[in-house]
Amino acid sequence: MLRVERLTKIFENSTDQIAGGIRDASFTLDPGTFFTMLGPSGCGKTTTLRCIAGLETPDDGIISVDGRALFDGGGKRINVPVEQRAVGMVFQSYAIWPHMTVAENVAFPLTVMKHRRYSRADIEQAVAKALAVVDLAGFQDRPAPRLSGGQQQRVALARAIVHEPRLLLLDEPLSNLDAQLRDEMRSELKRLQSRIGITTVYVTHDQSEALALSDQIAVIDKGTIRQIGSPQDIYFRPTNPFVARFVGATNLLAGRLVGAANGRGDVEVLGGRKITCLVPSAIADPSSVSVSIRPESVRLVPRADAPTIVGDNCIPGTVTGVVFLGATRRVDVVSDGVTLQVTTAADVLLPADGAVDLLFAPERTVALPGKVS
Amino acid sequence: MTASFDVARIDTAAERSAAAPRRSLLSAWQTAILSALLIVILSALVIPPFLLLVQGSLTVAGPTPSTSTFGLTNFEAVLSGRHIVTTTINSLVFAAASAALALLLGWATAWIVERTNTPLKPLAYLTAIISLGTPYILYVTAWLLFFGKAGPVNHLYRTLTGNIDVLINIYSMAGMVLVEGFLWSPLAFLLVSATLRNANPELEEAARVHGAGVWATIRRVTMRLSLPSIMALAMLVFIRAVEAFEVPALVGLPGRISVLTTDIYINMVARAPPDIGGASALSVLMLLLVFVLLYVYGRLSRHAERFATITGKGFRPRPFDLGRLRYVAAGILIFNFILLLLVPMLMLVWVSLLPFFQPVSAAALKLVSLSNYRTVLESGQLELMLNTLMVAVATATIAVGLTFVAGWLAVRRAPCGWIVDRLATIPLVFPGLILGIAVMQLFLAVPIPIYGTLGILVWAFVINYLPYGMRYSASGMLQIHRELEEAAAVCGATPMTRLRRIVAPLLAPALLAGWLFIFLMSARALSLPILLSGPRSQLMAVAMFDLWGNGQGTELAALGLMWSMLMTMIALVFYVVARRSAGGALGRA
Known part of the structure; x- marks a missing residue:
């Protein structure tokens, strides 16, 4: 449906030489996919979205929707102007025009359409339908400045879908809402997207949003896509230390790969302890790997007890700190001078002397190329 | 309010928005045409006065116009002596x-x-x-x-x-x-x-x-x-x-006690025939001084x-x-x-x-x-008021109209937007008197018969107040979140539609403030029209200057008080509008 190939757009900053933008981004989306670009601020995700919308002109690459090229930086250069791309977009600031009513805002895409003239009745009907979809039926005559943040967001969404675009672009639409409203809108957005089945590209820096909403996630760092995959892939099978650390909390241990086969392998960590891991991606340099262990994948048992499940990895350690977080507890454990974080249920008993064993399954332990940075 | 008055700036809207990332939203041909049109109009307004002034300063008057030669004599004359x-x-x-x-x-x-x-x-x-x-x-x-x-x-x-x-x-x-x-x-x-x-x-x-x-x-x-x-x-x-x-x-x-401006004025009015060469040479030197100061x-x-x-x-x-x-x-x-x-x-x-x-x-x-007031009201000063109002309204309307588009092109970084920006900002270097001399020479040289009419006044005033309009328009533009325009673009609106349906309504308060400011400034300006006003194109401030010169201080007072009362009411409207538009949260994220 949407195909992006080798998309490149670099911003040179003449004063401090920091270049932003995106390099060589490629991905293809099936119709109806909810696709999220996730990354820290300034990583290039918004630039990519704006290139798709036509608000930026890429330096190079191809963008096409349903086989129709919107941009082609190759031989015969194609660049469809933004107003002819017929996409829907929700901006971070919502960009609700303050001099118009709700209905005028939502009707705007229909009134400026070049290839088709809508009658007044058609427009009214389409606006009513779009407002009903976002649960704002009856708000037509409300002046835009008199809307709450959540309502503005819904109006922006209604405006983005009123002309039934094939592609919906969302630029951090939830980041301006307070926490409770954000949760509410998140589930609503997901419901709405699956109901109208529109291919959606979503930009966020919030990993929990990305995991909750997406069919596909692209994790982006410093202008480069680091991994594309389903939320489960991204979370459980990261292919590099950046993704492992950016999506969810994790412990990264430096180690040396001593043998791998069938996607599994053994890694020496913490001064020679051997643990068994998944090896999801090719590792060029066996002497420099990182092992990712999620805090919630580790069980703590008193040192005295023998390991209960054969096959689990086991490392001895000493509890040095406990932080109560309500439903869970974060426990700091030092093993061979390295501090690991472990999440446990709030009621798990810890031995008085602090001597524990850390148990974690090889399926939840991932070896990644590259040193811990 | 900074925007309202702080107009003597030589930096440009583009520099002011330098913090924003370099993005050109306006890439379509409509924008290119608008840019080109603005560049042509602004160049036609702004550049000739410079050329005429330099030419005037280099022209050495002979006994008859045909014997004039080029040379640095005027500058020598000006610069020699203490x-x-x-x-x-x-x-x-x-x-x-x-x-x-x-x-x-x-x-x-x-x-x-x-x-x-x-x-x-x-x-x-x-x-x-x-x-x-x-x-x-x-x-x-x-x-x-x-x-x-x-x-x-x-x-x-x-x-x-x-x-x-x-x-x-x-x-x-x-x-x-x-x-x-x-x-x-x-x-x-x-x-x-x-x-x-x-x-x-x-x-x-x-x-x-x-x-x-x-x-x-x-x-x-x-x-x-x-x-x-x-x-x-x-x-x-x-x-x-x-x-x-x-x-x-x-x-x-x-x-x-003579200063630079009065020396120029004396050259123009106290000599017969006027020493245009000397006045132009002095003007060129003064432009250089003002340029350095503005920098x-x-x-x-x-x-x-x-x-x-x-x-x-x-x-x-x-x-x-x-x-x-x-x-x-x-x-x-x-x-x-x-x-x-x-x-x-x-x-x-x-x-x-x-x-x-x-x-x-x-x-x-x-x-x-109250006899002074009666004299003033009976002696055809009504025409004077009408003249002044007409010039002020025309100037404000044209200047704001031009700078509305110019400010948009400059702030949104249209192709060649920076040229538009520079052109609209350059007239800042002109003191009113000097611009008057330049425009006078221009219409003595070109065969457009507006010398001695209100037209030449409007022409000169528009040039003079372009930077003021630009300041209002550009700083108003900077307050309009660019996503408001981008949203319209994504919805399918062409640049012209965006200008008409999004930018114009949102910018209206700033433009109104700019209009009123330019109106007020034009209505009271003296140094610019003093050499351009003819007998049939008198303006209020010039008439007051003449009344004072003729010793008619009492009539001047009556006339001036009535005029200021009218203008104060407009100034009050301006103040309210300017405050509101400067504080305008309109369209801010």
């Missing part, structure tokens, strides 16, 4: 001293009004607003009458001491500085108070929280933070005073903006509690009000009621009548 040195020094001393005086008065008033709990604050605003509507020439004549030989000050001095000498000789450098400083202090007040309003109050509060007292906070935080912007403002007033014409002509010429100002004010943190939260800082001292501060406000508004106005009212000028006395009361 006169140019004296004049330049006079100009600089006059400008520096009056800028200092204006800023001192303006800063003190602004600080009291914006930052303390002093009562009677509206007095300061009243003074400022009325001064916006009143032609400077009227103020100058009022103070001349007040401080003059037969004015109340010297009259009282003679009565009390029996001396036949005068206490104050207003026709001196000190007198010029005094009057010019008074003239500029209301505007300095508005500019400084805008700066103070924009300052981040948390910086002061942080000082208080960490143990600084009121005075330590003012001295070590407030003053230090506002120093760069005060420096910039000082430079601005200095430049305007270098270009000033009213005070040098009315106070300096009778006192035989320095641009650097200063960019520096100043580093500290101007507009929080956008819309909350007012907690004013300093001055305790008992606030009555002293209120006294300063009252003094300011009396000095800058009440004295000149009462002086004018008194004079306007007399058949000929008389010192204020009980004996003169018998002569009081």
